[in-house]
Amino acid sequence: MLSTESFKKIDQELEKYPVDQKQSAVMAALRIAQQEKDWLSDETIEAVANYLGMPPIAVFEVASFYNMYDLQAPGRYKLTVCTNLPCALSGGAVAGKYLKQKLGIEYNQTTADGQFTLKEGECMGACGDAPVMLVNNHRMCCKMTEAQIDQLLVELGK
Amino acid sequence: MLEIEIDGKKVKVPDGGTVMDAANKAGTYIPHFCYHKKLSIAASCRMCLVEVEKVPKPLPACATPVTNGMKVFTHSEKSVKAQKGVMEFLLINHPLDCPICDQGGECQLQDLAVGYGGSASRYAEEKRVVVNKNLGPLISTDMTRCIHCTRCVRFGQEIAGIMELGVANRGERSEIMTFVDRTVDSELSGNAIDLCPVGALTSKPFRFSARTWEMSRRRSISPHDSLGSNLVVQIKHDRVKRVLPLENESLNECWLSDKDRFSYEALNSEDRLTRPMVKQGGQWIETDWQTALEYAAKALKGVIGEHGAAAIGALVSPHTTLEEQYLSQVLIRGLGSDNVDFRLRQSDFSADETRVGIPSLGMPVAEINELDRVLVIGSFLRKDHPLLAQRLRQAAKRGCQINLIGHSADDQLMKLQANLAVAPSLLVGELAALAVAIAEQKNLAVDASIAALASEVSAEIKAVATSLISGESRAVFIGNAVVQHPAFASVWFIAQTIADLTEARLGFFGEAAGSVGGYAAKAIPQTGLNAAAMLQSSLKAYLLVGVEPALDFADSVAAKAALEKAETVVALTAFRSAVDAVADVMLPIAPFAETSGTFVNCEGSAQSFHAVVKPQGETRPAWKVLRVLGNILELDGFAFESSEAVRDEALSGGLASALSNRIGSVTLAKGRTNNGVERIADVPIYFADPLVRRASSLQKTRDARAPGMRVNASMIQRLGLEAGGRARVSANGVMAELNVELDAGVPDNCVRIAAGHPQTQALGPMFGNLAVERI
């Protein structure tokens, strides 16, 4: 179950849509649920489904279609590096490689201490600021040189 | 109308028609997978791409609206190139495991690959593998074969009314699944098997048991609900291997309920009685037909000689054919008795005094889809009438306002204007209130006797009234629970009043495949005893035709007691365990697949069918058994050569003219004021008749779970129960222990305990009071 706080936030999202279109709030609801629980378990998905009056499989379709939803528990910090072409031309892929080396993991892996999960991302719409990475989906870090990656890891490591 | 040219052939289609519609009309086949005439258009398989004049890209025929003067070339180089391109994409990740695939020989992909596929693959990469899913006891999966047409998903959303299957993930990793490996529980689920154009979804009961080309196909009619779904029965080595729908747009369309589709498994059940048996010294002994029939005849004659003809009676299953019902009553009347009835779950027979004719749907089944306003009284709609419910679902989608007033507010998986649950003892009062509310809103007078019974008009009832007085095409339907209700005649009369006030048609859904046929066959008493009275009067001899006494009656306890007390019980049965506890002689009769006969469905269509396989063992068609029994008893009127002759005689008075849902005046019964706990008894879909009770795969479904006691939250509190706990329920000194299930749809003062199941059989009457205590 989700917290009252989360349900309150979902209610605010529901206000954006016509009353007979509660399903419209599912993306926000899943995002809110994920912010609370760190990832979307089957129970969480069903809780969202029940709240919005949707078939659970319809919510699961959405949760599994959009790739910022985590259907498995990530580490405490999920780092998503864009390695798409425009970013790669300015070191996006190299930054990803540097992170792999620093964390001792490959893409889609989590460090043994559960602190970091590394993901390869697709275009984030910030190619001019390459290398770009997201921390836990919502915080975008731009122009990430090796020194700045080091600094970020130190900051998150705290 | 728009004119279009398909491969040079001119066709006219209505505005809004698609190229696919036009092609169908022109008799031109355009290859396709995702398109299905009954489902919404996905336009995603791309197999139906065709060249359209003046359009640079090929267009999907299924989704392209016709414009006037459009020219389409379905076999041009451009079209075929596009179609072949799509076929290549469909095949690159398909396992091509046709030799071990159940769909082999009836696979759309296989068929079209012959015409559009290459002889070798250009795809040199590793093929995709998709994990299979467990969708329950009915549908088997081989998900690697899936071509993502989404027909099964759309079927759930649009036809079954519930989205159980979905497409998870995206791109190449898309896969059809249920949420967290849940089973598909819809009562219409098997249709997804038919819809799947490949071997991804196949029938689990049928799996690996035959190849399509090894089987012969024969037509039949479903013996279960009142719709009379048309069947294609597939046979190998004189055994029924599979049942599929025979398309009949005016009845089942291209669908079947799971009950119609999978009940055939019971035909081969271990419980089949395949030789006549007589009980001697408490032991069942197999015997030959001659001995058994003579034994039966002698026993019946003996009772008549000693106690008079009025001491015998016939109880006939409503799932028997018109011919079986007819010969049963001819036999019993030939013996001098008028005690015959097929209405086993009915408890109030007073309507017989003033009813005008044979109750039926009162309209063609297909017209249900056209209705604007509907009132359904006392029906567990989806489970009682899966495909009638499906039609109402389509009507609701069109904007039809559907109002339900019954004993439980179950989820009918369709948009409902009202879904009111009232205790059985309050039904008459609430309906009377509805009649009053309608009269008030329409400024009409209402029968004073109805007004006198009316409960206070609630806001909900007022809203139902408002709904029913609008719209163009209206109907009031009476469900099975009303026919079983202790105040059936009163409810009928008030329903008729409501229909009259709203200028709506009145109809009966009908409980079983033989519910209209039973009346037509006159398998009801004229002066004699009805089903309930026969049990109450403790006759000396009973003739049971297709009946399972413990589970088929309105009051299973009374049935058991009466049959145990009788001197002789002659049972014609397909299943041994159905009667072996009470019968003295068991005559093995053929279930629907092994006999010819006729079912008259709810709309009054008499649908005759032939046997599709030979009767098992010594089994014989019941109409023949009754004929021979009549001969042995030296009765007149048993010189029939064929079941058709029986049918023709049974229907000689004309059927259509005999149908009427009118009822004359009735002494209205309000029903007892009731302070105790009332029972509501549904008849679960897979416990409704002897055949389906023995269908092994259906018995593994969710709908076949042993019934518990369903109560709402306030009743749980009032009775001191605990949801998920156990309760002891007692009626007339008999007790049963049941699980307590929370169900907000059950009205106050009521507990819902299903009938038709061994676990609840001891509780007796389907209606009435119960004592409940926590264990």
Add this chain to the structure above:
Amino acid sequence: MSDKAYLLTGLNGDKTWGLADYIKRGGYEALKKILREQITPDAIIAELKKSALRGRGGAGFPTGLKWSFMPRQFPGAKYVCCNSDEGEPGTFKDRDLLRFNPHIVIEGMIIAGYAMGCERGYNYIHGEIFEIYERFEAALAEAREAGLLGKNILGSNFSFELFAHHGYGAYICGEETALLESIEGKKGQPRFKPPFPASYGLYGKPTTINNTETFASVPYIILNGGEAFLNLGKPNNGGTKLFSVSGHVERPGNYEVPLGTPFPELLEMAGGVRGGRKLKAVIPGGSSAPVLPASIIMDSTLDYDCIAKAGSMLGSGAVIVMDESTCMVKALERLSFFYHEESCGQCTPCREGTGWLYRVIHRIEHGQGRQEDIDLLDSVSENIMGRTICALGDAAAMPVKSFIKHFRDEFQYHIDNKRCLVPLELQREGSKIYVG
């Protein structure tokens, strides 16, 4: 920045996005003018047509014409939607607009609502720029507070509600009907057209969808007239446009220049090719646009017509610059992976074909190419193009076809020699982390 710029002028980074600063820059004057002078919807649409404003999201469809498709007399709800689901590799202009000047988009959408008789709008914002979504929400709150949104805007009898909806990681939602599906709470799977959104859009109601930058261009047109806007650019290509320049340049970023600006000028604004290396190729309109070799692009001007004539598309104005250090097989491999990853999976050619393309290119890049592979790639691309529900199929196929067309030798070299034509040392130099 060109002196004609109006989208991103007078801004001071992150500090001036708010309502007060926008008003100081003359913000909401266009809206006020409309309400004050009671300019009719027809007059607004006529002005837009005169301006030759073309959709900035990629397709370049004339905006005035699109707005005129909305059924005027339709009873009931109609919607206006903004497509800020910017995820086409190379494109990052809408992010800057929403980040630094969100109210210009809001004003444009309010005017659109007024012109098309819509009472409700949604801005669909790319999930990955969540902070920008939050900023847009903040800007909406300011606008509501100031009576610029909601019932009876600025005391008029015009009412308009605007809401933000975020994506959450699906490129396909940038396709307008996928975007609508996504707002409806479903998977972002494009719809087959017809029916078009103007007759059957959000919740089945008439809907117009425009790109962020398109809406942002509207206030200028209202205030200065369609002709003034047209004159910013060139005939049939009105206005200035934001070009997102990424890749091998000294100063990647957004540049607002008039349409028709010669490419070398834009390249120079972006500081020229990085490290003084030689220009090899440019993708001029986002990753889906066909690649153009240096020789062709250097002779082109940046407008819809000229780029089309050169064999590509101006698209979203995302200019991906690749210098001589780029291995074209590797570049295409990454793009093909992207389309394979982002295919929604709905229709057969794209679902099955994008993976096939990627795997073959991957094989070639990794020294396992076969002689027939180049033709196979071309043929598979042909079988995808024009056969899918939405443009993603074409978007996946066009890079493949154009890379092969212009750089076939490089692919052939890979197959023959099982290694890159471009020396690895040079490639490493070109893909180093570079922060302009």
